[in-house]
Amino acid sequence: MKVGLCRAAFPKFFYNVSDQQCHRFIYGGCDANANNFDSQEECESVCSGVTGSVLPVDSTPPPPPPVKAARMVPAFNTGPESEPAATESVPLQDTDQCTVTPDPGPCRAAFPKFYFDHNTGTCQSFLYGGCRGNHNRYGSMEECLTHCSRDASSSCNIRSFS
Known part of the structure; x- marks a missing residue:
């Protein structure tokens, strides 16, 4: 033990x-x-x-293999022959997961993770509790930057035509 x-x-x-x-x-x-x-x-x-x-x-x-972020959406079945409701995974858009405020979740573990701060355009460290939370949570600074840094700079790449 x-x-x-x-x-x-x-x-x-x-x-x-x-x-x-x-x-x-x-x-x-x-x-x-x-x-x-x-x-x-x-x-x-x-x-x-x-x-x-x-x-x-x-x-x-x-360690378990990395999991891609997904939003769970109920898939309802109706009728007398239907099976219990199931869920299907719908991939999150990178902008969805990179703009939400980090959420450590209700559990009390202390896993070091990174989240993308869309206000500053940087990845910051935080402690994840081990359950629930949201998908703005990455195992490394590099993973965070790979998924989110392009979102912060995308609005800077729009050309102005005057």
């Missing part, structure tokens, strides 16, 4: 080889190791009967 350095509060389970039991703990949201399970059932199915230190103590799973 590794609680991690962040300040979120996700209930998780870890396997204790000493008593061969799965126990609940509060995970901070980052720097996990492999002994970190979403449910007691998952923990028991993977680890039940393990007696030695076979789980890597300091292994950290690779």
